């Protein structure tokens with residue numbers, strides 16, 4: 001049953017409000033329209049008579065989750081109901097065409113399809129040639145026109161700027177300066193701007209693990225941008241990451257450079273996790289075909305399920321015949337990936353949760369649960385992992401007033417969980433209700449609303 005938007009009282013649950021504050025037992029949260037109007041202990045928070053109430057006793061309330069790296073992509077790969085069913089009430093699209101993004105956003109805001117709030121950067125900006133396979137979500141920009149390009153996107157209402165692989169440090173610096181003057185954060189998938197150069201340029205969030213490319217051994221530096229396909233960038237990291245010493249001085253210096261410039265890391269671990277899975281089921285905790293996903297499979301639209309199964313098969317086939325040495329190297333690389341994300345966090349770095357959905361075998365919404373689990377494996381506490389998908393994204397986007405925490409005045413984006421996510425982060429999967437902008441849904445009803453083909 002879908003309820004609202006109207007008045008709603010959530011009574012008696014343990015509140016984890018996304019700020020990082022300790023949980024509040026027996027909380028009352030009041031919603032009116034699309035906003036939270038009151039939050040507090042049940043004993044001292046009066047509930048107006050006659051408003052519909054949800055009995056939250058024994059349950060847990062957390063803010064709706066934010067996926068900081070998605071691509072809304074093409075209509076057949078855009079499943080807004082799936083995000084919402086997984087409790088993802090806000091997504092940041094980091095590369096797409098404005099016309100498409102505006103249409104997708106319009107479909108959600110008009111109520112035509114239930115879905116998450118969509119924030120976007122518009123196309124990924126390339127100073128060099130656009131990789132033909134990515135023409136659908138990139139745009140070539142002449143370096144001397146970068147300010148005009150940023151202004152054009154700002155005028156069109158974007159929520160940030162995305163710089164892509166061929167953008168050089170000086171162009172990145174100018175893009176950041178103009179974006180910041182327009183109140184917009186900058187996200188970057190790096191290559192021509194290498195390692196800490198992105199932090200120096202003023203980039204607000206480095207995407208994936210490319211920033212660690214700076215630590216590659218001499219002689220293994222990547223080819224010029226534009227000479228590799230984007231698919232090879234990821235592959236290149238696996239060649240040497242297992243040999244990295246995560247405790248070495250140059251690793252620490254890289255953390256310090258990012259932290260000194262307040263540059264966040266959005267590691268998209270779930271994107272890398274699909275690789276070891278390909279090398280054998282003995283690395284089950286990183287495998288894409290984990291039991292949770294398998295349970296999810298029958299619920300997915302057949303086209304999504306078919307693609308997912310195809311990706312798994314593809315990866316198993318690619319792994320067939322891999323030597324024990326290759327498997328060992330891949331496993332060490334994966335452990336080091338987790339290690340550097342944890343190390344950056346422990347050094348005081350800001351980590352964001354993103355998935356790069358629908359890349360590889362990443363499922364809308366549900367893969368963010370996996371990302372949170374991997375962030376905890378990397379060394380974040382469950383509370384910190386939750387913050388990486390709630391308060392931190394809102395702060396990075398300058399929208400603390402709107403989403404990311406459960407507070408009076410904020411959008412009523414809340415999840416009712418059957419079990420405590422602080423005790424075990426995997427409990428974020430145990431969603432009973434999703435309240436998005438004041439409208440209450442159940443995952444089952446959202447999944448049944450998915451297209452059947």
Ligand SMILES: [Zn+2]
Nearest residue numbers: 069071094356
């Ligand atoms: Zn991406």
